[in-house]
Amino acid sequence: MRRPGSPRKHPEPLWEWNLLEQLDATSAVLAPLRARRRVMGAITLARTTHERPFGKEDLGLAEELSHRVALHADNARLHQAVQATSEHLQRALLPQLPRVDGLELAARYSPARAEAAEVGGDWYDSFVLPGGDTTLIIGDVTGHDVRAAVAMGQLRNMLRGIACDRQEPPDAILRRLDIAQQTVGRTTATCVYSIVHGTGGGPWELAYSSAGHLPPLLVTHEGDTGYLEGGTGLMIGVDPDETRNMATEPLPARSTLLLYTDGLIERRDESLQCGLTRLRQHAASLARESLPVMCDELLAGLLADPYPDDVALLALRLPPADSHGSGGAARPSQEPTGSEAVPLPRD
Secondary structure, eight states, X not given: OBOTTSOOSSOOOHHHHHHHHHTTEEEEEEEEEEETTEEEEEEEEEEETTSOOOOGGGHHHHHHHHHHHHHHHHHHHHHHXXXXXXXXXXXXXXXXXXXXXXXXXXXXXXOOOSTTOOOOEEEEEOOXXXXXXXXXXXXXXXXXXXXXXXXXXXXXXXXHHHHHHHOOOHHHHHHHHHHHGGGGOOOOEEEEEEEEEEOTTSOEEEEEEEESOOOXXXXXXXXXXXXXXXXXXXXXXXXXXXXXOOEEEEEOTTOEEEEEOGGGTOOTTSOHXXXXXXXXXXXHHTTTSOHHHHHHHHHHHHOOSSOOSOEEEEEEEOOOXXXXXXXXXXXXXXXXXXXXXXXXXXX
């Protein structure tokens, strides 16, 4: 505690001293912001010439105030550190997409931007099976913390292993995944596991099974849209003995298939159907855009700001009917494959 104008026994920041003089302060109290053995700054209380100077009886209040401010600031710092760790973990677990002759793939992932949001368990995956067909996978693990991100990585790796080893229809693969995940804890998750089969010039067909996930959206080159609502079943982790279903759908030439998580369409003040309708309308208007542009514009046009949930989007573009290529066979390459996950700019 010291009155401006009196001799300074200890050096103080010049900008602070100038500010006090500009305010014509008669006395001031400088208290450090200290929490968990860290000094993050200082709080300065000043009184002008029209108020009584600070006294010793005010030091206790200043110290209590600085302690509370420091504690809240440090809690915010710790929360941001945990959130950043979760986000980095989740990004590290997201895969590169395969490069497949005749098919174009793109994916986007964006973490939640709401003030109190945490990283969740949204994920996507795509890889070429040993038999040559290409898989498309989207999922969402229950929870919004580091454990959800870890569980997401475990499920993704288990699903890859089961799918490559067994090479069975999607419903059988999801049932095996449901049984296998019981060994790593009582995790619940939604998931769509699908297999794309065809040749370079077509026809192409999608076989898929859904474990409680939102339906994929098929968009033709002309802008017609339709949700693929077959092959539905319970979430992963609810009942591993439940019989799962599978459906098939022809994929028209030059059409686009969208797999997404609920963060893309859900809003707290409206029904799920409104979000699904909005996605159809936006996707139809972008049907003839390039696949990267379509993905970017969908996220830019559909997400509220700030959006409270993570978003994962996986998109497939089919070739023209007269395209020639080897179809489902993977193209050998040492370069980065497919369109990588690109987050939206964050403030």
